[in-house]
Amino acid sequence: MMSKFRITKIALYGIMILWSTFVLMPLVWMVLASFKTRREMFTAPYDLPSALTLDSFERAWGVGLGWFIANSALITVSSVGLIILVSGTAAYVLARAKSVWLRMAYIAIVVGFAVPVAAVIVPLYQMVSAAGFVNSYVGLIIVTSAYGIPFTVILFFAFFLDFPKELEEAARLDGCSKQQIFFRIIIPLSGPAVASAAIFQAVFVWNEFLLALLLLNSPGRKTIPVGILQLQGEFTSDWPAIMAGLSLATVPLLLVFIVLQKYFVRSLAGLGK
Template sequence: MVTTSGLFRIAGKLLLLGLLVGLAIVVLYPLLWMGISSLKTNDEILSSPFAMPQALDFGSYARAWDRGVGQYFFNSALVTVVSVFLTTLVSAWAAFGLSRIEIPFSRIFLLLIVGGLMLAPAVALVPLVKLMQSWGIYNTYWALILLYTAFRIPFTTFLIRSYMVGLPREVDEAAIIDGAKTRQIFWRVILPMSKPIMASAVILHVIFAWNEFLFALVFVGDDSLKTLPVGLANLSSRATTDFPAVFAGMAIAAVPMIILFILGQRFFIRGLAEGVGK
């Protein structure tokens, strides 16, 4: 016989299951609709936008690629990869120094880094434009790379430091006894032990850089240098009569992020759980 408390537990589990199913539908349905629409013709999208395509038309992907999506994809990949490398390297070094080494005024440095999280990008647009122009890198890849790196270092440093603080001090002492120097301790001991949080930091930065729109719109003017978010916006305005190509471009932009998260979700969840929870 099921007791009252048992009924409440079953009802709670069913309610939670229903919420999770509803959330999955909300997240997955737009992606599925976008992918299905990219395989339709214009007439099918306009006449029956929610119906399945009568025949799969993959030509929309070729048209989208030829209309600039291929170049936009390369630009986003280049800016993302370089900024990820710079951000994680600098942030890991900073986190190591703030968590594993006794340095003067470390608390002040930590407060300054955390204070960087409060700076809104939109507020700094005008001085940043002047700065990039004075450096001669306005309307170049480096403008976006430096901006993405600078604005993500505070958060990434704070995230990695939260993880490194919880690592046992005994490993540092054992490495010092074995004759290891500070840089060797970082590269050979602490960094390998910090793989989960490093993976989380990389995934979060990739998602940010891949989808960032404001800086990519303001600091890059040439169409050949535009990243996917701005390029797809331009494609949508130009290809007003070719909706399948627009949806195909959106699908091309979304697939790498989906694959990245699926491959790295184990490290991502573990790194955030162990890092933020400390």
């Protein structure tokens, strides 16, 4: 009996280690390769780098990686803020709605979640360029936010449905208007939902590619995903530089994740409702 139990345990650990290695190897190699010289990359691509050279980082940085990161940060922070604010208020109204109109509005937003950017990209690009918002941060922030809203509304909607109704009623008796109830009672008590939505949307906006590719294409205004593609295009065979650029673009984010992983994981728990 005991040995059967142990064999099972070993098998289970084996599965976990196998998949973890599969997941980790490309990432570890990405970092290691960034320290190699171009020659080393061809002679001994999978050995440890012979010396820690930062040349490839310099080359990658020279493409404008700093700008890419700054652009992505600006766009992520603004979009996430906008998404959380408008989705939160909308989800609150929708979660308390009784009228047919409001129920239809919710249905429209849920259907909107399934719409791929690629399916509307032609008219969308024409609209944005007709409005003169190509290569404008504001243009990309607003359009990206629009695509982050449906998921966030769905997330908040489920949370607000479970929100104790009596607290809102007490607030009405205390003289709060609907806006006051939302900002003074609901939001202070929605920390987990807000954190969860912010994490999801930060990852979504930071990594968003197609909109950024089309709407911000002047050299100084690219975001990281678009910038990485440029990097890859410019350094066709300079793999250490590409890897260095990828490392610079992803490792800080991965470190943030490792520190906050508890919250990332918790934020997913609300999805199954």
